[in-house]
Amino acid sequence: MIDVQHLDYSYGTKAILRDLTFDIAEGAFTAILGANGCGKTTLLRCISGLLTPNRGTVSIDGTAVSQYTARQRAQKVALVQQHPQTDIEFSAFETVLMGRNPYQHHLQNESQEDWDIVEDAMKQTNTWHLRFSLPSQMSGGELQRVMIARALAQQTPVLLLDEPTSNLDIAHQFEIMELLSAINRNEHKTILIVVHDLNLALRYCPQALLLHDQSLLYQGPTPDALTPDRIRVAFGVRAQNIDGYLRFER
Amino acid sequence: MKKRVNIWLVSSVLLVILAVAMALCSTVGVVHFDRESLLASPIFWNLRLPRVVLSVLVGAALSVCGATYQSVFRNPLTDPYVLGISSGASLGAAIAILLGLEAHLWGVGGMALLTALLTILLIFKIASIGNRMHTTTLLLTGVCLTFLITAVISLLMALRQDKMESIIFWTMGSFASASWMDVWIVLPVVVLGILVVLFYSKDLNLLLVGSETAQSLGVEVEKVRRRLLLFTTLMVAFAVSACGVIGFVGLVVPHCVRLVCGADNRRIIPYSIFVGGLFLLLCDTLARTLIPPNELPVGSITSLLGAPMFIYLLYKSKRSI
Numbered sequence: 001m002i003d004v005q006h007l008d009y010s011y012g013t014k015a016i017l018r019d020l021t022f023d024i025a026e027g028a029f030t031a032i033l034g035a036n037g038c039g040k041t042t043l044l045r046c047i048s049g050l051l052t053p054n055r056g057t058v059s060i061d062g063t064a065v066s067q068y069t070a071r072q073r074a075q076k077v078a079l080v081q082q083h084p085q086t087d088i089e090f091s092a093f094e095t096v097l098m099g100r101n102p103y104q105h106h107l108q109n110e111s112q113e114d115w116d117i118v119e120d121a122m123k124q125t126n127t128w129h130l131r132f133s134l135p136s137q138m139s140g141g142e143l144q145r146v147m148i149a150r151a152l153a154q155q156t157p158v159l160l161l162d163e164p165t166s167n168l169d170i171a172h173q174f175e176i177m178e179l180l181s182a183i184n185r186n187e188h189k190t191i192l193i194v195v196h197d198l199n200l201a202l203r204y205c206p207q208a209l210l211l212h213d214q215s216l217l218y219q220g221p222t223p224d225a226l227t228p229d230r231i232r233v234a235f236g237v238r239a240q241n242i243d244g245y246l247r248f249e250r
Numbered sequence: 251m252k253k254r255v256n257i258w259l260v261s262s263v264l265l266v267i268l269a270v271a272m273a274l275c276s277t278v279g280v281v282h283f284d285r286e287s288l289l290a291s292p293i294f295w296n297l298r299l300p301r302v303v304l305s306v307l308v309g310a311a312l313s314v315c316g317a318t319y320q321s322v323f324r325n326p327l328t329d330p331y332v333l334g335i336s337s338g339a340s341l342g343a344a345i346a347i348l349l350g351l352e353a354h355l356w357g358v359g360g361m362a363l364l365t366a367l368l369t370i371l372l373i374f375k376i377a378s379i380g381n382r383m384h385t386t387t388l389l390l391t392g393v394c395l396t397f398l399i400t401a402v403i404s405l406l407m408a409l410r411q412d413k414m415e416s417i418i419f420w421t422m423g424s425f426a427s428a429s430w431m432d433v434w435i436v437l438p439v440v441v442l443g444i445l446v447v448l449f450y451s452k453d454l455n456l457l458l459v460g461s462e463t464a465q466s467l468g469v470e471v472e473k474v475r476r477r478l479l480l481f482t483t484l485m486v487a488f489a490v491s492a493c494g495v496i497g498f499v500g501l502v503v504p505h506c507v508r509l510v511c512g513a514d515n516r517r518i519i520p521y522s523i524f525v526g527g528l529f530l531l532l533c534d535t536l537a538r539t540l541i542p543p544n545e546l547p548v549g550s551i552t553s554l555l556g557a558p559m560f561i562y563l564l565y566k567s568k569r570s571i
Contacts, residue, residue, distance in 0.1 A: 048466055074468030081462065088459055089513035098456060102468035106449050109516075154467070 001026040001190045002047060002158060006056035009042055016042045018214040020056070024192065024207075026157070029184040031201035031222060032194045034211035035235050040194045041082065043211070044160050047192065048079040060158060074102035078151035080161040084143050086135045092146045093131035096122055099153030121152035125179060141172035148179065159183070161193040165200065173197070177204040198226055198239075199246050210234055257517060264524035268306065271528055275535040276302045280542040301428040304436065305534040305548075306527035308425075308489045309499055311440045313526025315482040316500030317507075317518050318447050321458040322478055323385050329501035330486045333392035337399040338369025339490040343420045344403050347413050356431065358420065359491045366487035369395060374479075382472055383479070385461075422547040423494035425534050432492045443485035447519055450474055454515040498552040499530050502560045509563045529556070 007020040017039040024030055032040045045051040047058050049065045058065045060076050068076065078099070090098075099121070100114040122128040125145040135143055144164055151159055161180070165173040181204055184191050192209075195201045201208060201222055208225035210218040212234040218225045226246065231239040240247045276298045277288060288294050315330040323332075331337075342365030343358050351357030373395060377388035403421075407414045447454075453474045456464035465471045486500075503526040504518055511517045530548075533555060537548040 050462055050465060070465060070470045071468040074466060077466075079466045081466075085460055085463070089508075090455070090459070094514065095459075098459065098463075098467055101452070101456060104452070106452060 001028070001060065002192070003059040003062075004047070004056070005059075007043075007046060007053050007058060008055035009039070009046055009051060009053050015214055017046070017053075020216050022209060022216055022219050024190060026190055027184070027188040028207050029181065029191045029205050030193070030207040030209060031205035032192060032209045032211065033198065033201055033225065033234070034217075038211045038234075039214050040211060041162055044079065044162050044192065044194060047158075048077050048160055049073045050079070071102045074154060074156075076156055077158045077160060078154040078156040080144075080147045080151050080159075080164055082162040082166065084135065084147045086143065088135055090134070091131065092127055092133050092135075092138070092149075093118065093122070095135070095146055096127075096149045096153050099150040102154060117155065118149075118153050121149040122146075124152060124183070125149040140167045141169075141175065144168065144172075144176060145179070148176070152183070156189075158190045158192070161191070163194050163196060166196065173200060180204070198231070202226055202244065202246065257520060260517075261520050261524065264521065264528075268524050268528050268531075271531055272302050272306060275531055278535065278539055280539070296430070297428075300430045300433050301425045301534070301538075302531060303433050304428040304492060305425050305530045307433065307436050307440050308493055308496065309503075309530025310523040310527040311436075311443065311485040311489045312496065312500035312530070313503035313507075313522040314444050314447050314519060315486050316502075317504035317515065317522050318454065318478055318482045319500075320504055321454040321515055322475055323389055324458060324460070325389070326505065327501075328389070329497070330482070331396075331490075331495065331497070331500070332389060333370075333373055333483060333486075334395035334399065335366050335369055335392075335483055335486045336490050336495045337396045337403070339363070339366035339487065340417075340421045340495060341365050341399050341403055342491075343494070344406050344413075344417045347416050347420065348406060348410055352416070356435070359432070359435075363487060363491035366491060367484075369399070370483045370487060383475055385475075388479075419547075420494050423496035423549045424537075424545065425493050425548060426538070426545055428493070436488050436492050439484055439488045443481040444519075444523060446477060446481040450478055451515040451519045454478070454519070455513075458513070458515070494549075496530070496549045496552060498549070498556050499526055499533075502556050503529055506560060506563055509567045 002024040004020055004022050007017055009017040032043060034040050042051065046053050047065065049068065052066060065073060096118045097110060097114065100110060100117065104110070119128065122131060125148050127142065127145045127149050130138060130142055130146065138146065148164065165176050168176065177200060180191055180193065183189055193205065205222050208220070208222040209216065210225045210230060217234055218230055228239045228241065231237065238249045276294065279298055281293055283291055283294065312330050319328040319330065319332060320326055339362040342362040346358040346361035351361060373388060373391045376391045377384055403417065407417055453464065453469045456467055456469050457475065461471045504522050507518050507521045507525055511521060530552065533551040534548045537546045537551045540546055
């Protein structure tokens with residue numbers, strides 16, 4: 001589904017990603033793991049087409065992301081960014097409706113079908129009751145769910161999320177991860193998610209990409225990616241796996 | 251979640267109000283006519299009517315540009331003059347006045363247009379990095395250019411104090427010399443510019459949310475932003491050249507519309523056309539009729555009328571949230 005070949009990305013002279021090659025099967029639920037600054041967010045942005053790699057290609061559905069027009073790309077990949085904007089004056093409903101933009105022409109208004117899809121996405125993410133609320137009136141978890149609803153309204157086969165749980169309490173972290181699991185199961189969406197909480201990844205994401213030092217350290221089932229040895233290399237901490245739960249020490 | 255079918259209805263109502271207002275405003279003035287003599291009078295046909303039409307065109311153009319800039323730059327404080335186009339035009343006008351070109355047809359306006367267009371070229375050149383346009387750089391360049399050009403104009407005025415008054419009066423803005431020629435020069439640019447902005451009004455919503463969000467939702471951000479900025483700056487350049495710098499309209503009309511009808515640019519842009527046109531028409535009518543036979547600067551009327559209205563709307567909307 002997602003095929004990455006010899007991907008290089010650098011800001012000026014600083015390399016962020018070096019010679020990354022991997023592919024993600026259709027319907028996989030994959031965590032992107034790694035220490036701060038190892039290029040996780042950059043990788044997501046390259047896959048979503050927001051950034052153009054210096055070298056190498058990212059293909060989705062067999063076509064290079066750079067070959068798609070912005071509209072076509074937005075029909076293939078949806079991205080939930082790390083920090084949703086809170087200062088905008090659009091209601092949750094209007095925000096989710098924007099997810100239908102890639103399917104509309106410039107002067108075209110929303111059809112009944114668009115409205116139905118939006119209602120569906122909002123009910124699925126449990127945000128329908130918030131439809132008249134502005135971002136400033138919502139909590140972090142609610143806003144994050146609205147952003148996921150917008151991504152669902154895009155009806156893409158691929159869903160990318162950049163730390164969707166980072167500002168949430170533990171209950172809301174579970175809620176978001178369970179929602180994503182359900183989306184993965186029921187709609188067979190291919191999901192790539194950047195997570196910092198390794199236990200959360202272990203619990204919810206069957207697959208993992210472990211990045212270290214701007215390159216790929218391991219790709220495979222999450223329990224195999226998060227062995228004490230690999231955790232020491234990637235994060236520089238000691239870890240113990242106690243009954244499927246990771247305990248860390250310096 | 252207001253129903254959107256109302257856009258055409260509201261626009262039609264606003265259009266009718268605007269048309270009635272135009273008709274009424276062109277009947278009032280220093281010289282009074284009865285119904286028959288009005289339509290026979292060259293004062294009506296060659297002075298008042300072009301003036302009424304031009305004020306509506308300029309008001310609509312400035313409001314649409316203000317609304318566009320506020321979304322493109324994601325900054326509620328931007329007005330059509332923020333990129334320095336107005337000061338660019340003022341420099342040209344000042345030079346033309348110093349050279350004594352006032353008597354020539356469009357001597358001052360033409361020179362103002364020329365320097366305004368040069369200013370646009372300059373800021374686009376400075377703010378483009380590769381094929382990308384950096385909005386913060388663009389804004390800062392505009393602000394700096396405004397300072398630079400204003401300084402040059404002040405120097406020119408200091409050196410030629412005999413012309414100071416005419417230069418200051420030009421920069422305050424006025425429709426007193428409006429003619430059909432002004433209308434024919436401004437009309438095509440304004441109509442084309444407004445059509446372009448209307449075409450991209452949905453993309454404006456997405457740009458308002460953020461350029462990366464817009465891009466990931468299928469907007470060709472660089473292309474759209476470049477086109478919008480090009481056509482709006484052209485509108486501003488032509489508007490300023492025709493009538494000088496009229497403040498406040500472009501800043502506040504979009505905000506007033508936004509306070510009443512919400513953040514959706516698919517409503518803000520069309521409504522701003524009518525509200526902006528109507529507002530400037532009324533202000534100019536007051537400017538020329540309040541203390542006959544003298545004229546008040548229309549820029550001061552826009553602020554005197556607009557500021558309290560805007561503050562009232564702000565106050566009201568704060569209470570309803």
